[in-house]
Every structure is written in C-alpha cells, then in structure tokens.
Amino acid sequence: MQTSEKMNVPVGTKALIMSKRYYGVLSKRLENLDVERYFSILYFLADNDGCTQQHICNNLAIDKTAMVKVIDYLIKAGYIDRNVNPDDRREHFIVLTRKGLKHTEEIVDAFKSLDDKIFSEVTKTEKEIFIKVLCRLTSSLELLPANDLFFNYKKTEKKKKKKTNVAKL
Amino acid sequence: MQTSEKMNVPVGTKALIMSKRYYGVLSKRLENLDVERYFSILYFLADNDGCTQQHICNNLAIDKTAMVKVIDYLIKAGYIDRNVNPDDRREHFIVLTRKGLKHTEEIVDAFKSLDDKIFSEVTKTEKEIFIKVLCRLTSSLELLPANDLFFNYKKTEKKKKKKTNVAKL
DNA sequence: TAAATTAGTTATATTTGCCAACTATTTTAA
C-alpha cells in the first residue's frame, strides 16, 4: 500500500483521505464505547454543551435533517437530552447527560491523544502553520459559490428544479 | 454561519469539514459536465491512465467493492474503459476514452484553479509546510491500528464475528 | 398583523460504505 506522500493530488482530496484514516484509527481506539459513531459531535458538545442543533450543524458542516437522526441516536444511547429553549421555543438545546459527560471525556481524550501522536514528528511551528492554513482554506472556501448542502434551502416560491448536483468525491 | 476559525476542533474533523466544502465548491464549478461525481477519480486517472482498480483504491482510500460501482458509472458515462491485463488476467486496466480525456482536462483545471484560489492568501512557504505536514499526518495514521475499511479483509478461517465498528464521523 | 424567516421534523429516494462470499487467476511453499 502506498502512502500518497509524493502524489499529485488536490488539497481537498488529500484532506479527505487524511480524515478517513483519522476516523478509522479513532474508532478503533473507541471500540469499547456503546456508541460507535458521531464522536466528533460528542467532542463538539464537550465544548458546547447546551447549544442548539443548528449550532452543531453550522460548525461541523452537517445537514440539519441528518442531524435529527444523529441526535435521536445519541438520545437513545443515553448520552444527551434535547430540551426546548423556553425563550425561543423553536430551538432545542442539546445537553450531555451524566453518562454522556463521562464518556465524552474519554472521547475528547482519544481525539487529543491521537492529535498529539500524529503531530509528534512535526515541529510546533509547523503544526501552528498547518492549523492556521487549514482554517484559512476553509474560510476561503466558504466565500465561494457551492452546491450547498447544509444551508437552509427554502422554497416558498416555485423555483425551476434545475437538478442540483451535490458535492461528491 | 460561523467559520470554524477559532474553534477547538480535532485536526481530522477540521480536515473533513474543509474537504466537504472543497467538494461543494468544486462540484458547483463542474456542474456543466455530464458526470456529477467521482471527479477525484478522474483527476487521479489523468496522472495514472491505465492503472488498475486496486491502484486507485490504494491511493484514494476507497473500498474496492465501492470502486466497482464507480467504474461502472464512469464506463456508462463513456469516460473510461476497463481492459483485462493480458499479463495478469486478474487485473483490469482502467483507461480514459477520448471523451474521458477531454473532460478530464477540464476537471484537472478546475481542481488546480480551486487550489490556486484558496491558497492565494497563503505564502509559498506556508503552503509547502501545509502540504508536507498533511502528507506526514496521513502516513503517521497509516501506521496506527484502524478499523480498516478498504484493505483486503479476507476470511478463509472462521474468525469470531466481533461486530467491527467502522470509521464514522 | 400578515409575510417572511428560522429551528426542527418527517418522508422518501438515492447513494455510499461495509462486509461476506464468491470467481478467476497467480504466487507460494511443501
């Protein structure tokens, strides 16, 4: 098996390949948990406990209709609760349960230790540049027209159906 | 919508988010084509015309059973052919057709111009470091135990079914 | 206060991802 080391591959493709392998390793390390998916959402909740579903969608680039099932799954697993915001009853706050808090800690550790591991051969400066550039690429991309996924397609008017192509590898 | 700029997010997650947006933008730019998927495979073929299916799988981290359908799709679209290697009849060479060559050129240009665009605010040195680190992270990950996807699970012996968890976000 | 917007849900269809089991072929090791 060759690493894509030397290969001429676009940066988005390279990033996708890296993230696939990353989640492959991570899920191996978290095999003992009774959830086997959505680790990144639990990681996010560790920092954003009590945020809304939409907030998770915005930050992790996940479609809101998919998010409903994610939340259902994590509720069934007993990791989170979904509470209506009394001040804006459209919004649902997602909060970690006692069980969720406990396991989320392990998940956060697994992510952090994996990051440490793979960055261990990289200098501190290079790591900082890497992260900075990764963030900058992401924000540049957000300014460009895209086949959107995840943002509030709304109808109301009949717009010509134009068969939107959607992002695929 | 917030960019994940300042956010505490693991590097694999950041990379995944970036690549999602990247493909969203790319597919918008290639809407005019009569294929609406698998641009990265065609990009890869531009450099590796005549390689085997397995070679694509190895380099783009795609499962070989999924690859079968990808190849079928691209054959039906008239972009590629699948030819048995006479020297090792297990292998199938994937070659671009005349039509495939023509459109692949446009696809390669779209990838390259997108890369140029998003790197335009980044110095040459930073870009080089970014690419280098991205490759290094990927190879580090390849050394770690993973829930593998894409590599030749073979049976032959009855191994305990152990319900493998597989990489998910 | 009517219209528009927002958060979230439901339903449905398509596509993808993963795996077991399979064929055909080639490599290896006894």
Add this chain to the structure above:
DNA sequence: TTAAAATAGTTGGCAAATATAACTAATTTA
C-alpha cells in the same frame, strides 16, 4: 509440481449517509 494461500475484481445485501421537498411551530420583520 501441485495444493494452499494470496490477489484482483465482482455480487448481493444491509446499514448509514446524503439530498430534497414539504411540513409544523415559533419568532422576527416590515
């Protein structure tokens, strides 16, 4: 030199992910 193992690719099936339209309910706006 041949039986066993490995490799490349295929098939079928199921679970999960993705896409999109249409919906409710609540809130904001004009």
